[in-house]
Amino acid sequence: MHQNALDIVGQDKARQKRLSILAEIGCILLFILFMMPFFIVLLNSARTNAEIINSAVGMPENWANFKENVVAVWNNPTFNFLKALKDSVIITILSLAVISVCSAMTAWVLVRNKTKWSTALFMMFVAAMVIPFQVVMFPLITWFKNLGDFLHIPLLRSHGGLVFAYLGFGESMTIFIFHGFVKNIPLEIEEAADIDGCSLPAAAAGVRHRAGAQRPVDLE
Amino acid sequence: MDNQKFFSGRRERKITEFLFLVPTVLAFFLVIIIPFIIGIYYSFTDWDGVNAARNVVGLANYKAIFTEPGFLHAFLTTVLFTLFNVIAVNVVAFLMALLVTSQVKGRNLYRAGFFVPNLIGGIVLGSIWQFIFSSILPAMGKALGWGWLSTSMITNARTVVGAMVTVNTWQYAGYIMMIYVASIQGISQQVMEAASVDGATYWIRVRKILIPLMANAFTISLFLTLTNSFKMYDVNLALTNGGPVTMFMKTPVQASELLALNIYNTAFKYSKMALGQAKAVIFFIVLVVVSLVQVSINKSKEVEM
Numbered sequence: 001m002h003q004n005a006l007d008i009v010g011q012d013k014a015r016q017k018r019l020s021i022l023a024e025i026g027c028i029l030l031f032i033l034f035m036m037p038f039f040i041v042l043l044n045s046a047r048t049n050a051e052i053i054n055s056a057v058g059m060p061e062n063w064a065n066f067k068e069n070v071v072a073v074w075n076n077p078t079f080n081f082l083k084a085l086k087d088s089v090i091i092t093i094l095s096l097a098v099i100s101v102c103s104a105m106t107a108w109v110l111v112r113n114k115t116k117w118s119t120a121l122f123m124m125f126v127a128a129m130v131i132p133f134q135v136v137m138f139p140l141i142t143w144f145k146n147l148g149d150f151l152h153i154p155l156l157r158s159h160g161g162l163v164f165a166y167l168g169f170g171e172s173m174t175i176f177i178f179h180g181f182v183k184n185i186p187l188e189i190e191e192a193a194d195i196d197g198c199s200l201p202a203a204a205a206g207v208r209h210r211a212g213a214q215r216p217v218d219l220e
Numbered sequence: 221m222d223n224q225k226f227f228s229g230r231r232e233r234k235i236t237e238f239l240f241l242v243p244t245v246l247a248f249f250l251v252i253i254i255p256f257i258i259g260i261y262y263s264f265t266d267w268d269g270v271n272a273a274r275n276v277v278g279l280a281n282y283k284a285i286f287t288e289p290g291f292l293h294a295f296l297t298t299v300l301f302t303l304f305n306v307i308a309v310n311v312v313a314f315l316m317a318l319l320v321t322s323q324v325k326g327r328n329l330y331r332a333g334f335f336v337p338n339l340i341g342g343i344v345l346g347s348i349w350q351f352i353f354s355s356i357l358p359a360m361g362k363a364l365g366w367g368w369l370s371t372s373m374i375t376n377a378r379t380v381v382g383a384m385v386t387v388n389t390w391q392y393a394g395y396i397m398m399i400y401v402a403s404i405q406g407i408s409q410q411v412m413e414a415a416s417v418d419g420a421t422y423w424i425r426v427r428k429i430l431i432p433l434m435a436n437a438f439t440i441s442l443f444l445t446l447t448n449s450f451k452m453y454d455v456n457l458a459l460t461n462g463g464p465v466t467m468f469m470k471t472p473v474q475a476s477e478l479l480a481l482n483i484y485n486t487a488f489k490y491s492k493m494a495l496g497q498a499k500a501v502i503f504f505i506v507l508v509v510v511s512l513v514q515v516s517i518n519k520s521k522e523v524e525m
Binding site: 020098130138172 | 237240241243244245247248250251252254255256258259262269315316318319320322323324325326327329330333334336337348349351352355356358359360390394421422447450451453479480483484487493496497500501503504507508511
């Protein structure tokens with residue numbers, strides 16, 4: 001009986017070894033597959049048009065072309081790469097900051113204030129995750145134009161308006177994630193902070209970067 | 221201590237809570253709810269998006285939708301794409317999660333590597349893969365003498381959905397993998413070890429222990445992939461932009477045009493705002509029904525430890 005059990009463990013060890021070798025090979029193959037497109041982009045960014053047309057895959061003839069291509073993109077007045085990059089960075093930083101701070105505050109209230117209003121509000125945020133962008137896309141443009149004219153704030157073609165729109169679209173998912181986080185923070189910590197004289201609710205402690213970057217896509 | 225009493229009295233706490241809610245609720249109503257309601261109103265009019273004039277036409281738009289081959293084809297293509305995509309993304313993501321939570325060397329590198337495609341926007345991805353499908357794969361096919369590979373996948377109406385599933389799996393599997401990884405790491409190692417001592421092989425352990433305990437992660441992942449596949453727009457636009465023309469109901473239609481792209485084209489390319497809006501409302505209803513069914517089925521399969 002004892003012998004038998006050892007046998008099974010021995011067999012299991014051998015099988016485990018085979019499995020781990022398989023896993024290793026699988027990982028390497030998948031990794032190559034996942035990185036291949038990036039590799040191709042890198043290679044092609046160092047080739048000339050003629051080279052790419054002649055053969056789609058291949059090593060660049062001269063890596064100096066890489067620098068030339070980058071400089072050409074950077075200086076091209078029709079792309080205006082620098083301005084686009086600057087706008088993307090500004091919009092991403094602003095919307096990430098606004099979305100994470102505002103959503104964290106809301107999630108804290110929705111967790112700590114247990115009334116039927118807060119439950120209803122939470123359900124509404126969750127339900128909004130299903131609304132496809134296409135449904136609100138056209139009315140949003142006319143509505144933002146009218147609202148902007150009324151308030152004398154440019155909501156279209158402005159960073160502020162875009163960040164505000166991103167807050168509307170991004171907050172549902174973020175509140176949902178923060179809601180889970182805040183629920184796991186014990187209430188005692190907040191009570192202790194209050195006794196120690198902390199004025200602002202310690203929900204900020206739960207602020208973590210939201211997984212996934214906001215992608216800068218222009219709403220126009 | 222009573223929940224309501226701390227933080228300097230009840231009234232101040234109420235004010236704080238109110239102020240904490242204002243920004244998100246305001247944005248929520250101004251960005252989503254009000255346009256959503258306006259949109260439903262538009263779908264009952266004949267607005268073209270350019271002229272200010274519009275008349276209420278009742279259900280005419282909705283009637284027009286269900287006899288339009290382009291829309292019906294886009295609808296069926298979207299269902300087909302969603303079906304393949306949900307399966308492909310989740311199977312690949314689950315296998316990758318198993319790989320990177322095993323004892324493989326350099327698993328953190330693999331985890332990061334599989335996640336990287338997710339950091340790039342769909343438009344850029346679509347352009348990269350368009351080049352791969354239209355130039356690199358045919359070149360490879362010719363070099364290897366494989367006939368099926370030497371014509372581009374995205375110019376063939378039969379294979380174009382497969383190409384989109386490939387690209388989307390490549391992009392999205394890493395993200396879903398992270399959800400599965402978090403879930404696997406939450407399962408206590410002792411359960412798996414106990415089963416191992418009792419003689420359960422690796423695959424039995426995965427099937428009988430891991431998968432039932434990960435039901436919660438499956439619910440979330442399936443919900444995310446389902447809604448995202450249904451709403452797929454950017455990869456569709458950059459990769460095929462509707463793709464080759466094919467015949468459907470004796471009318472030429474765009475073979476790879478998914479719902480979101482169809483709605484966008486109706487509204488902006490053909491200037492039929494109201495019709496596009498009616499399509500969007502149908503789209504929303506279908507999406508709500510499908511995701512409600514999915515979540516309730518998945519929820520019923522979840523088990524508690």
